[in-house]
Amino acid sequence: SQKIEQNSEALNIQEGKTATLTCNYTNYSPAYLQWYRQDPGRGPVFLLLIRENEKEKRKERLKVTFDTTLKQSLFHITASQPADSATYLCALDMSDNNAGNMLTFGGGTRLMVKP
Amino acid sequence: DAGVTQSPTHLIKTRGQHVTLRCSPISGHKSVSWYQQVLGQGPQFIFQYYEKEERGRGNFPDRFSARQFPNYSSELNVNALLLGDSALYLCASSLGLSSSYNEQFFGPGTRLTVL
Numbered sequence: 001s002q003k004i005e006q007n008s009e010a011l012n013i014q015e016g017k018t019a020t021l022t023c024n025y026t027n028y029s030p031a032y033l034q035w036y037r038q039d040p041g042r043g044p045v046f047l048l049l050i051r052e053n054e055k056e057k058r059k060e061r062l063k064v065t066f067d068t069t070l071k072q073s074l075f076h077i078t079a080s081q082p083a084d085s086a087t088y089l090c091a092l093d094m095s096d097n098n099a100g101n102m103l104t105f106g107g108g109t110r111l112m113v114k115p
Numbered sequence: 116d117a118g119v120t121q122s123p124t125h126l127i128k129t130r131g132q133h134v135t136l137r138c139s140p141i142s143g144h145k146s147v148s149w150y151q152q153v154l155g156q157g158p159q160f161i162f163q164y165y166e167k168e169e170r171g172r173g174n175f176p177d178r179f180s181a182r183q184f185p186n187y188s189s190e191l192n193v194n195a196l197l198l199g200d201s202a203l204y205l206c207a208s209s210l211g212l213s214s215s216y217n218e219q220f221f222g223p224g225t226r227l228t229v230l
Contacts, residue, residue, distance in 0.1 A: 004157075032215050043119075043205050043221030044158065051215075089157050093214055095171055102171045103148070103214050105157030 003027065004092060006106035013080055014114055021075040021109045023090035030092040033066055033073050038087045038108065047088075048075075080113045087111070117141070119208050119222035127228045128196050136191045136225045140208030146170075147189040148219065149181055150205040158205055164189055165212045193227075201229045 005024045013019050023033070032051045036044035050057045050066045050073065057064045063076040077084050087108040095102035120139045128134050140147050146165045150158035163171035164183035178194045187208075193200055203224040209217035 006157075034214070041223075043207070043224055045221070046218045049215070091157075102160050102163065102173065103158075103219070104160060105150075107155075107157045 004090060004104060004106035006088075006090060006109045008107055008109070010110040010112055012112045012114065015080060015082060017080055019077040019080045019084070019111055019113070021088050021111065023073040023075070023106055025071050025092060028071075028092065028094060029068065030094075032093065033064075034091045034103070035062075035064055035073075035075050036089040036091060036105075038089055040087075044089055044105075077111075080111075082113045082115050085111055085113050119206055119220050121204075121206050121222040121225050123225060124223065125226045125228075127230065129230050130196055130198060132196050132229075134193050134196060134227060136193075136204050136206075136227070138189045138191070138206030138208075138222060140187050140189070140206075141220055144208035144210055144220070145187055146209045146212055146217065147183055147187065148207045148209075149189070149191045150207065151175075151200075152203040152205055152224070154202070161191070163212075170212060196229045198229050201227060203227075 003026045034049045035047045038044040050064045061078045065074045087110045089108040091103045091105045094104045122137045148163040149161040152158040160173040162181045167183045181191045183189045205224045206222045207219040209219045211217040
């Protein structure tokens with residue numbers, strides 16, 4: 001069955017460093033992958049989408065890579081700040097023919113940025 | 116502009132009871148999706164409705180049902196509640212059907228506790 005894996009252990013880093021989060025998937029060939037941020041008690045907020053033909057995508061201090069051979073996406077936050085502390089979720093569309101209407105999320109990785 | 120709204124915010128039920136959760140999408144959005152998020156896990160896809168028709172269904176039992184109204188608001192119904200149904204229920208709206216071209220906006224969720 002399809003599976004999306006994110007490091008369930010919290011990632012603790014010092015302010016100003018680069019945080020790198022990993023998303024691995026198996027038994028699937030998604031046309032795109034999404035990253036979301038979720039704060040405690042709130043719904044996820046969309047951050048970035050990267051398509052299978054894009055190796056890298058950037059948005060301000062965020063960078064996402066997508067390696068369809070390794071079946072892996074990396075999510076980087078450069079110059080991290082305490083306000084970046086949250087849980088980060090990756091998501092794939094697992095609908096038939098990538099119709100885009102069945103997002104499947106990983107378990108999320110909690111990031112803690114210490115001042 | 117109002118975001119996605121959900122009601123109620125919190126709900127406590129006992130096993131065997133029935134529950135109805137409500138979602139109002141962002142104005143102009145025609146797609147509503149429902150997710151279940153158990154504590155410590157990522158959201159799990161339950162349903163997607165687009166233009167009042169079911170367009171996607173996740174791996175949930177028939178006790179779960181939903182519908183979308185002409186104003187695009189939606190209800191999620193869960194019958195014969197089990198302890199394992201305790202979770203945060205999230206609603207997400209988007210302009211169109213596919214999450215590959217239409218950003219999903221999540222509501223704050225309804226926290227359901229089944230005793």
